[in-house]
Amino acid sequence: MHPVRKQRLILVLVLVTLSSVAVGFVTYAMRENMDYFYAPSAFAAGEVPFEKRIRAGGCVVPGSVQRAEDSLDVRFVITDGEAELAVVFDKILPDLFAEGEAAVISGRLMQDGTMRADQVLAKHDETYTPPEVAESMVSHESCADGAKI
Amino acid sequence: MAWQWFHRLGSPRWFYQKTNVWLPWLALASVVLLSVGTVWGLGFAPEDAKQGNSYRIIFIHVPAAFLALAGYYIMAISGAIGLIWKMKLSFAVMRAAAPIGAVLTFISLFTGAVWGKPTWGTYWVWDARITSMLILLFLYIGVMALSQAVSREQVADKASALLALVGTVNIPIIYKSVDWWFTLHQPATIRLTESSSIDPSMFYPLLTMIIGFYCMYAWTLLTHTRALLLRREVRTQWAQQELAGGK
Known part of the structure; x- marks a missing residue:
């Protein structure tokens, strides 16, 4: 693979990973509020x-x-x-x-x-x-x- | 050398001529499967013991929701390929996938609301599944808007690909929302790892509809991509030939 393309591939993967981690933290912090009802x-x-x-x-x-x-x-x-x-x-x-x-x-x-x-x-x-x-x-x-x- | 086939795949002309052969078959398969599935599901499948006839909306609701999620990955992965390999074709696929996905998401939200009234007792609730599905609709609309917002096509392509990629976070959330949190929406019926909790007499028409929706999705996506390619490449010789030959 061409080094420039490899670099762009890594950038895309980093973008997806970082945004997943960020959203993961947010949903983890709000986990109880995400429940629709109390048991x-x-x-x-x-x-x-x-x-x-x-x-x-x-x-x-x-x-x-x-x-x-x-x-x-x-x-x-x-x-x-x-x-x-x-x-x-x-x-x-x-x-x-x-x-x-x-x-x-x-x-x-x-x-x-x-x-x-x-x-x-x-x-x-x-x-x-x-x-x-x-x-x-x-x-x-x-x-x-x-x-x- | 190993990547040669991949670059050839990225040629709009090659793609346009190849898919010309597939389209009638995809169209035939979707019409046959969707008609058989609809008649089978609505007319011949037994009614549900608890929900009666109102459960029959799953024959549209479930396939539309499946394709709304799968179509998002198609859009985001095409965007990623476009970013990495600078391929015109894959950006065209990304642009074509956005409105189709938005329509499918809207269909699943709308049929869900119609189904919710007789079963749950309400059209709409803000539970995790339904809210995350609404976010998916907004993501699709966002990609559509962003791809039209910038007059320089290459900039618009890059920006909408980035938005599509960031939005992929939402897909596992939608899929797992019914297991992670208490929701009014019931958990998944069709499971890959365990046995499905639907009677075979209802499952086979549903499966027919799901495969039919996949064929219809492929058909619509290819047709829309081809139209976008022709418009982008309108100054090239092959596009002029295709346009002249089509008349």
């Missing part, structure tokens, strides 16, 4: 501020969803396998919201440790199966398998 164990560890708009994510514990009979009010519990967080919500839940599935909740953490939600989003997983295949598999409605979030 329930972060709430249990006291890392989440009270009365501030935050997001929580976790698997909806099967059997924990309680709906009010005269209003849209709903209460449920989410978990990440280590800790649990109680959520109250008073609007319409998304279609894919289900027990044993993940959900991401925006709202405020109240002093009593429950979360008052103003938005609930359903987080679907990366598996795609036809209904017949899904039925023949073991029921998926539990948060046991690592409570993937």
